[in-house]
Amino acid sequence: MQELELKYGCNPNQKPSRIYMEQGELPIKVLNGKPGYINFLDAFNGWQLVSELKKATGLPAATSFKHVSPAGAAVGLPLSEVEAKIYWVDDLGELSPLACAYARARGADRMSSFGDFISLSDVCDVSTAKIIKREVSDGIIAPGYEPEALEILKAKKKGGYNVIEIDPSYVPAPIEHKEVFGITFEQGRNELKIDKDFLSNVVTENKEIPETAKIDLILSLITLKYTQSNSVCYAKGGQAIGIGAGQQSRIHCTRLAGNKADNWFLRQSPKVLGLQFVEKLGRADRDNAIDLYIGEDYMDVLADGAWEHIFAVKPEVFTREEKRAWLDQMQDVALGSDAFFPFGDNIERAHRSGVKYVAQPGGSIRDDNVIATCNKYGMAMCFTGIRLFHH
Numbered sequence: 001m002q003e004l005e006l007k008y009g010c011n012p013n014q015k016p017s018r019i020y021m022e023q024g025e026l027p028i029k030v031l032n033g034k035p036g037y038i039n040f041l042d043a044f045n046g047w048q049l050v051s052e053l054k055k056a057t058g059l060p061a062a063t064s065f066k067h068v069s070p071a072g073a074a075v076g077l078p079l080s081e082v083e084a085k086i087y088w089v090d091d092l093g094e095l096s097p098l099a100c101a102y103a104r105a106r107g108a109d110r111m112s113s114f115g116d117f118i119s120l121s122d123v124c125d126v127s128t129a130k131i132i133k134r135e136v137s138d139g140i141i142a143p144g145y146e147p148e149a150l151e152i153l154k155a156k157k158k159g160g161y162n163v164i165e166i167d168p169s170y171v172p173a174p175i176e177h178k179e180v181f182g183i184t185f186e187q188g189r190n191e192l193k194i195d196k197d198f199l200s201n202v203v204t205e206n207k208e209i210p211e212t213a214k215i216d217l218i219l220s221l222i223t224l225k226y227t228q229s230n231s232v233c234y235a236k237g238g239q240a241i242g243i244g245a246g247q248q249s250r251i252h253c254t255r256l257a258g259n260k261a262d263n264w265f266l267r268q269s270p271k272v273l274g275l276q277f278v279e280k281l282g283r284a285d286r287d288n289a290i291d292l293y294i295g296e297d298y299m300d301v302l303a304d305g306a307w308e309h310i311f312a313v314k315p316e317v318f319t320r321e322e323k324r325a326w327l328d329q330m331q332d333v334a335l336g337s338d339a340f341f342p343f344g345d346n347i348e349r350a351h352r353s354g355v356k357y358v359a360q361p362g363g364s365i366r367d368d369n370v371i372a373t374c375n376k377y378g379m380a381m382c383f384t385g386i387r388l389f390h391h
Helices: 037-057 081-086 097-107 124-132 147-154 211-225 251-266 283-293 322-327 344-350 368-374
Strands: 003-006 017-020 029-033 061-066 069-075 116-120 138-141 161-165 175-180 183-188 231-236 239-245 334-338 355-360 381-385
Touching: 017 175, 029 147, 029 334, 037 116, 037 138, 037 211, 037 283, 061 097, 061 124, 061 334, 069 097, 069 211, 097 116, 097 124, 097 239, 116 334, 124 147, 147 161, 147 251, 211 231, 211 239, 211 355, 231 251, 239 251, 251 283, 251 322, 251 334, 251 344, 334 344, 368 381
Parallel strands: 116 138, 138 161, 334 355, 355 381
Antiparallel strands: 003 017, 029 161, 061 069, 061 116, 069 239, 175 183, 231 239, 231 334
16 A cells, blocks of 8 residues: 545645655555544654664553654553552553553543553553553554454444554655645654663763663653654653643743643642542543642632532642642652753752753753752753754
8 A cells, every 4th residue: 555545634624635655555554443644643753752662671662642742651661559540550450561551651641641642662462452442542553463452442432443553664764854835844864763872971960870760761862752842751660751842942841841740740649549539430530630639720629519520528628738748759750851951940840840860962051050950959960962853
């Protein structure tokens, strides 16, 4: 198959629409559904991300994409009891490494992952398909599917769930093209290999970056390679826990990603774990209620006449002081940035979310200020020397 006609482009008025190869055949097969233009953008960017993550770490990888940026990305490390509970998979028993990777990728920012497009580095197994079955999702791309897993996925969305199989041996041309306003742009593909050697130039007084933190930094940088710039990614325990994408200001990236990381950790607090929801309240409604409960608009779910529809028992307010006390326990977080930090305020904000390890290109005229701010908090920061913009 050399081309595939699509229903429409980014918007319904943008017709005709297709994906095609100038030479050779498309490296994909649509096994179910009818993926659209944005679905394929998410699928191909996500597939590159998880493929690189698998090669860099040796672990199965998954990502949850929305609007051509990852909402979450992770490798297949085991889940703790608390993580299994906050990702709503504690009732599924033992999970495969690939299923753990997707549970992490989906669970880090569940509000953003709602209606995601999934990319998996490995053949989709039954364990992973069972998680996907219960989530609101638009589709999936993987190098293959176990027969039972494929049947589970094909039953989603009344049989319309998008399932794409990609040839893992496919290698794109080294030069890529993009057309904007009738004008063709050409550039070499970003074939940069991100691995532990990428982290060798540690510029702070603290030079110690343990192996687990190196995995988190690699994960954050590979994630940023496929995130709309400007972007910043917080990571911990083999997963992205906060991604700030597409912001014009670096500090706004850092704040946005930091707030998401904070929400991820607040969901693990005893006050949130102890919430008692009314029976038959769906996971999406629970996610939305938790997001409001831990935020500034908590009265939207705690006001009389509102909480009764969500909680079996009215929760106490999660005060600002209580939240800050809980967040002060978050530590050993890794932070990647796709371009240099121009001011130390980014490090100040990162410190409030438990960041101890930082990877960024360096090259700002205020590098000394950024390094000094890291030294103030005992952080280890490496300069990669390479920018990771993606548009």
